[in-house]
Amino acid sequence: MERERILVVDDDQSILEILRIRLESEGYEVNVVSNRDEALNLARECMFDLALVDLKLAEGDKDGIYLMQELHQINAETPIIILTAYGTINSAVDAMKRGAYSYLTKPFDHHDLFLQIKNGLEKSSLAREVKRLKALVDKKYGINHIIGKSRKMLEVLDKTHRAAETDSNVYIYGESGTGKELIAKSLHLLSPRKDRPFVAINCASIPEGLLESELFGYEKGAFTGATGRKKGLFSQAHTGTLFLDEISETPASMQVRLLRVLEERQFQPLGSEKVVSVDVRIVAASNKNIGKEMEKGSFREDLYYRLHVIPISLPPLRERKEDIPLLADHFMDKFSREKGKDSKGLSSGAIQKLLSYDWPGNVRELENTIEYAVAMSDGGLIEQDLILQARKTENGEFKSLKEARDDFEKDYISRALTLTGGNVSKAAGLVKKYRADFYDLLKKHNLKPSEFKNLR
Ligand SMILES: Nc1ncnc2c1ncn2[C@@H]1O[C@H](COP(=O)(O)OP(=O)(O)OP(=O)(O)O)[C@@H](O)[C@H]1O
Ligand SMILES: [Mg+2]
Incomplete structure (x- = not known):
């Protein structure tokens, strides 16, 4: 060397x-x-x-x-x-x-001198490696925001790149936080449809009764309360890509409808006589093993085979530990810039800590850990105690930034619902969110609008 x-x-x-x-x-x-x-x-x-x-x-x-x-x-x-x-x-x-x-x-102090030199050298070699890697991935695949040098991640990138050139449906499987949405977006950006819309929907977060109107839209007067016409997500994604996230959570009735649209590439909006033709590329994702769901009978086999044309499986972070220091450095740069902090990188001790942890929440958990450490540091080098603190919070000793933020979010959404007497449209308007996104938040925090009816 x-x-x-x-x-x-x-x-x-x-x-x-x-x-x-x-x-x-x-x-x-x-x-x-x-x-x-x-x-x-x-x-x-x-x-x-x-x-x-x-x-x-x-x-x-x-x-x-x-x-x-x-x-x-x-x-x-x-x-x-x-x-x-x-x-x-x-x-x-x-x-x-x-x-x-x-x-x-x-x-x-002898010890101090060598420690600082060692940390400095580590930071510079890591920074150089991230830069080199980004340039390499950019040159080879035309994407520069996905970090990874492990064989498993390079295989994923390769597959994503190849899948992007086709128009076949893609099914992305991976544990929570492994980067499924990131890959879905990259696939779109690498495809000939890149200048057309990318529309995402979380199948788990929309109440069963609303899924159909969200996906296919409706005509004025299609049902009580349909005061205008609404374009569904399939139409919005026309000529682009439709990302069906958490597809395993789609209710059975909806699975039939989806299958028909995927086969015929056309559908009828609620209350409409007209048949609408669409041209969309479908990317579906799930953190459940859909094969098992199929055996249990909760997922249709025919729909599975429709979606599962090109499968891409994202490896959990614990199976590609060599990516951890690179990802950590990448997030460190990102959050230092965002928060205006002058972070000098991670100490070797901190990197060791990151490597020895199993990351059940995968890349998202790593990202949160680094965000916490950057937020709590006073600039300078990030030592292992900050990483330890971020980890400890998982045991309830101190809340992580994310948990604290989630608590605030839940409280905030609850207040909006209280103020509007549980009226979702009004509450969504109040917090300036789209209804669909607002439903995501309700689901995330397990909040039921009906419980806010008579609180005021
Ligand atoms: N290889 C990577 N390089 C850079 N950032 C990554 C990488 N993988 C994931 N991320 C980041 O980690 C976070 C989680 O990724 P993403 O939302 O795509 O995961 P997911 O699998 O869809 O998670 P969930 O199952 O919770 O929906 C995002 O902020 C994403 O940008
Ligand atoms: Mg996701």
Whole structure:
């Protein structure tokens, strides 16, 4: 393996010498320089994996923060650790804000020095790998938002890519949180239908009585309360893709209707004489084993075979652990940007913790864990205690951000229902959600509108 290369810039020869000896004895390749010009020349000539830069440089060389920014112009990815003398902590904090990876106060603590270097190198190699991987997947498949290097994930990407070129129905199976919706959307974006609509429906969240009108639409006066015409999701998805999520939860009566539409590619909206023809590509997903549902008799065999033309099976995260550090780094970047935090990556201890956990909630759980850690960190490196805290919440010791948010959501939706006396349309209007989405929320929190009728 190639040795990692570290640049050290300090105007004090004795410090340079000490650092060179210590770092070389740890197996790093080291270049030491005493001024700005030499540092810049070297950085232009070769790639450094990390740099240590003294805050105070010789007269006429500006300061270490300025040099750090110049080095970042040459290579933005290099983590830079600022060396400071005791009493200049404020400038060191300023350096962090301007992009330093971390800082060390002289005289250094041996252990601290090596730990910071190790973490910095890990972050830079991880960041480089994520970048390289995204570029690779982008070049090969034309998608750059799916992370994964495991053989199993690469097979999924390959299959998705191939399926996208056809117009056949696709069935995506995977445990909860494995990325089924992400794959369904990618499939659409890779297909010739990419500029046409992608319409998703969660079959489990719509009450049985409403599923038909949601899917096929209705004419004015089709039933009491149908005061206008409504276009169903099948029509909305015309020439595009219709994503039927949680297909295993479709009631039996609806399964018959679906089968007929898939066979004939046409249907009649409720209360309409006219037959409507549609051209849609169907992608269905489920976290249940539909084969078993079929044996139990709760899923129609004929519909199953209609949908199951190209099956794509998403592996659980515990079966592709090599993807965990990459996904973690990806989410870390995402949430740092979103929350305006200056996160410096995960410590090796934190990564170990992530690797040793089984992730029953898969990628979604990992995403929540990282969001929590970023939200709770005060910038800088994320240590394992934050990961532990996020995990602990599962045992009820402290709520995760997601749980806290879910609790708030349930309370908020309940208040809207109370205010409107359990009128779903009005409550949905109040919280500015589409009715279908609002039904999702009701189902998610197990709320029954009828129970809110006389509360006010
Ligand atoms: N390979 C991946 N790369 C990047 N992000 C991912 C990947 N897989 C999943 N995600 C993210 O994880 C989250 C969960 O994914 P998604 O909603 O697609 O899962 P799902 O299988 O549909 O989950 P559920 O069964 O709960 O509906 C999303 O935010 C998604 O963007
Ligand atoms: Mg989903």
